[in-house]
Amino acid sequence: MADYDKPYVHGSCTYGFVCCAILDSGCENEPANFTSLSGRFADQVWFGDTIITNIRKTEPSEAIVQAETQSGSVMISQRHAAFAH
Secondary structure, X not given: OOOOOOOEEOHXXXXXXXXXXXXXXXXXXXXXXXXXXXXXXXXXXXXXOOEEEEEEEEEOOEEEEEXXXXXXXXXXXXXXXXXXX
């Protein structure tokens, strides 16, 4: 397990959870309205963690997104989401 005591959640899975939150809050659950997401992975997510996604709209079709765990560890930072208005 590459020097880790236990397995962690793959970044693609974490990314998927964040995308679902954006679809729900900014895109009216319509995938065609979701145009882009950029940012960086900042920390690991472990099985059993709760993913909290904070979405702050900056424009009618843009938002700044940050995801963290229940302990406050930021796992996805510097995210920018765009969606059809």
